[in-house]
Ligand SMILES: Nc1ncnc2c1ncn2[C@@H]1O[C@H](COP(=O)(O)OP(=O)(O)OP(=O)(O)O)[C@@H](O)[C@H]1O
């Protein structure tokens with residue numbers, strides 16, 4: 348069987364020497380959107396930083412298409428096929444739109460594809476990215492990930508601070524990335540839009556996975572999501588235990604359905 | 607006196623480039639490089655050691671430049687390898703230690719102030735033209751042209767080439783640059799090598815005027831830092847201007863007997879004045895800025 352595009356096993360990540368993420372297992376398959384949910388401070392960004400190499404993975408393995416990368420420098424992980432759309436729209440502000448794309452272009456990454464997905468960028472090729480609107484900057488960052496011809500793209504809180512219309516538009520694009528055969532890992536604090544485009548979902552609470560399962564199972568179930576985010580009484584009659592322990596102090600009995 | 611000021615422009619072009627090297631190292635790899643001129647002086651002395659033995663001057667220059675580039679790259683690689691995650695202050699302290707070590711080695715090998723003055727080739731020493739009493743030596747336009755050439759080349763490299771854009775990206779957001787696949791360590795080592803090479807050429811250029819002993823040339827770091835401060839460690843044009851100003855100030859001070867002895871203090875005075883000026887403006891900004 349083909350190795351999944353991204354596979355994490357027993358991953359723990361520290362932030363400034365403080366353990367933040369513990370024992371995370373998850374997989375992301377080619378052509379699918381894998382959603383990671385969780386409240387503020389749950390450790391979503393820390394987990395992504397660990398995968399991308401911006402924070403140190405203390406234990407466990409991160410595999411890209413079967414190859415362990417958790418000890419590699421961030422740029423080597425990028426070259427191994429990992430794209431990362433960081434939180435907070437990290438364009439290179441002094442470079443133009445086109446230059447932002449050029450510095451990360453690799454392999455058969457193609458600027459034309461980006462301009463086709465985002466015609467508004469095509470019109471602003473020569474403009475410094477710092478002068479773009481928030482939505483356009485997010486497009487640049489997405490485009491930058493895309494021109495590196497990635498196998499996996501991590502997207503962290505893309506929608507933060509953007510108008511609903513723009514968010515919807517970008518979500519469509521996320522679906523298109525998956526359509527190109529990329530494994531997308533999508534982090535969202537506000538779950539519904541993400542669950543709509545996603546296939547499987549994981550919920551993170553206090554640095555641990557408390558739910559792994561198909562998106563369909565969570566779609567529209569606000570109460571269950573709330574419980575997963577913040578802990579609480581076990582779900583009545585649910586087939587899976589989803590982090591039933593109040594406060595989540597003990598390891599949750601989450602099972603990953605991806606295997 | 608006018609003659610001295612004009613002759614000071616020869617050094618000024620060189621100082622501008624030293625400042626440029628400091629600013630570039632700071633902006634592109636986030637290190638205040640105190641070891642800059644020690645490395646350049648070693649390269650320059652590799653060159654004179656060869657010319658002393660009768661090697662062709664251009665060949666010797668090439669050898670010196672390559673040596674300094676390699677040494678500088680090695681230092682850069684060491685900093686990347688062992689001090690990548692550390693604070694700017696720590697990295698600067700490391701380069702200070704390297705400066706001290708390299709200067710000690712250089713003085714040991716090539717002699718100090720009184721014993722070590724070497725004859726550097728001075729191909730541009732002859733006057734270019736004379737207006738009344740004012741003599742303009744050939745070295746002035748050569749030095750200025752060299753400064754301009756290197757600055758323009760660096761500017762083109764940074765804005766017109768893929769590598770230059772990657773360097774700019776690295777300078778603006780180091781973490782993100784790595785995340786998009788920019789090989790930060792390799793580029794950093796490249797910057798160090800380039801800076802080492804340019805510094806050697808500058809040291810060779812200004813050595814005939816400064817007497818050509820190792821500790822004086824290695825000590826040019828104070829001038830380089832003063833020049834970089836004029837540019838606030840950012841602006842390339844201001845840095846260039848700063849170099850020329852320092853060269854002229856030095857020429858001026860060398861022509862006035864009373865202060866000639868204290869010529870070495872000029873860069874420190876410039877640094878102090880700038881610190882005072884900037885802190886004053888900060889006070890002004892916080893009081894009236896919002
Ligand atoms: N540099 C740091 N030093 C110490 N603790 C940190 C640091 N950065 C983050 N943390 C802590 O790590 C925890 C997880 O933070 P993280 O940013 O990963 O959460 P998140 O799930 O991405 O939250 P959000 O939805 O707000 O982006 C938080 O409790 C946060 O306070």
Ligand SMILES: [Mg+2]
Nearest residue numbers: 391392434504
């Ligand atoms: Mg976050």
